[in-house]
Amino acid sequence: MQAAPADPAGEPPSVTWGLDPMFSAFARLFVGDILRMTESTQVPGIYFYNSRPVYKVDVLGTVVYKREREDFFCYGVDDGTGVINCLCWKNELFKEEEEDPGKSGGKRSDKGHGGFNPVGELKKLRQAQQKRCRLEIGELLRVRGPVKTSRQQREIMASTFYKVNDPMMASQIAWMMEAPQLYRQFYDKPLQLQHNAKSDSAISPLSKAKHIIQDFFKQNSVSRFRPYDVQDLLQPLISCQPQTTSVDQEPVAGPSGSRQLRQLLKETLDMLQNEGIVYRKVKSQDEVYLVTAQDKDLLIAVKDIVREDSKREKYAEKGCHILHILSAVRQRYSLNVNKAALELVLKSLECNSDIVSSSDNHYTVF
Known part of the structure; x- marks a missing residue:
């Protein structure tokens, strides 16, 4: 043969x-x-x-x-x-x-x-x-x-x-x-x-951490969480190589791994907040994060603002501008909602036909 x-x-x-x-x-x-x-x-x-x-x-x-x-x-x-x-x-x-x-x-x-x-x-x-x-x-x-x-x-x-x-x-x-x-x-x-086989190593741990947490949100339909709920998910991304002394070359335990984990978690949550994927309704010692796409109260609040304000003479023709909606949300719901989070909510409401974009950055109801 x-x-x-x-x-x-x-x-x-x-x-x-x-x-x-x-x-x-x-x-x-x-x-x-x-x-x-x-x-x-x-x-x-x-x-x-x-x-x-x-x-x-x-x-x-x-x-x-x-x-x-x-x-x-x-x-x-x-x-x-x-x-x-x-x-x-x-x-x-x-x-x-x-x-x-x-x-x-x-x-x-x-x-x-x-x-x-x-x-x-x-x-x-x-x-x-x-x-x-x-x-x-x-x-x-x-x-x-x-x-x-x-x-x-x-x-x-x-x-x-x-x-x-x-x-x-x-x-x-x-x-x-x-x-x-x-x-x-x-x-x-x-x-x-x-x-290409090593392409995963070229991706930063921060990007990997972001995708891990987002997958966790989707798979479990998470609407709110605390940092310790997702911290263990990032543990595999931390390279915990034991430190050794120059004398006996035996491993020496140290807090470097846990510090890296906490730092990675903090940077990941900051990134998710900046992108509007999560937000904190109230900033307090009890760190509770809300997942924007799953927060029904925020969706209802934004929908009500658009429905009510688009009836006003000032917004009757073109609808409410996104910056007006953002200002109203911060006044009536939470000061910590950023523009990125609002854009995600508006997109979700538009996909469900609850609101419609009348022109660039203007929204109204049918």
């Missing part, structure tokens, strides 16, 4: 190809590089530039030869680095027009539309489409599509193609300025997928 052949050097496993953003995009590679790309031994039709998987490209160049068949055009495109064959299929409308040139021309005119002739305009549109698809030698073509190898010749199977009108060469200059930047920033940088 033969062993499976090992992947060639520089060719990553196929299961990791989707992790490269370049794999899903039309790569703007020079024709010379497209012709030199090596084909994958794992999946035919996939090619590698600098160990990065490519299967569809975007090319701009001059037509240097052409052939026309019943179903497609075949253009040779030269971008200054090489020439590649581009197979451009005709669409059905294009072929119908060729089969019966007088089919849509007609001599009808629609005087009832003020001289506007829909049939004639459709004919003009199809003629314009033909002109953009049928190119002559020396004209500029942009083509997008997957790369194929047919009869040992590299070519592009066009999914989109059209003639570029560029009398001042502005499009070509812009293209030649953008392409080197893409090479420097993306194409010439080898993809190091092993770093």
Whole structure:
């Protein structure tokens, strides 16, 4: 029984190809590089530039030869680095027009539309489409599509193609300025997928802590809590490595772990408050936090303010401005509600059709 052949050097496993953003995009590679790309031994039709998987490209160049068949055009495109064959299929409308040139021309005119002739305009549109698809030698073509190898010749199977009108060469200059930047920033940088496995470590403990607490809110439908209710959730994020002395190298117990935990919890709660996800209705020694999205009393208070104040003549036309609502909430409900929390409440009320935004930052009732 033969062993499976090992992947060639520089060719990553196929299961990791989707992790490269370049794999899903039309790569703007020079024709010379497209012709030199090596084909994958794992999946035919996939090619590698600098160990990065490519299967569809975007090319701009001059037509240097052409052939026309019943179903497609075949253009040779030269971008200054090489020439590649581009197979451009005709669409059905294009072929119908060729089969019966007088089919849509007609001599009808629609005087009832003020001289506007829909049939004639459709004919003009199809003629314009033909002109953009049928190119002559020396004209500029942009083509997008997957790369194929047919009869040992590299070519592009066009999914989109059209003639570029560029009398001042502005499009070509812009293209030649953008392409080197893409090479420097993306194409010439080898993809190091092993770093993705460590992506979690690149996320700050503060962001992890925030997501942990938010997940706890959702899973348990938490409406209010105290810091000690969520403190233990953050314990795995604290690296409690024992300190050692220089003499016997034995671990020495210390409060550093608990201090780190308390500090992380404090910073996380501050972040959640700044984003309006939680708030404290009353600041007291008993630290009670309310989850904004679950606080029905706050939602009712905001809804009542909008309903009552939008009846006043001052707000009857445009509705209540968000800053007015915020001021009213602080006066009537809690001084500690910030704008971020109010925006979450307004969004929730609007989703439930309790209120409606009449214009930017203005809200009213139906």
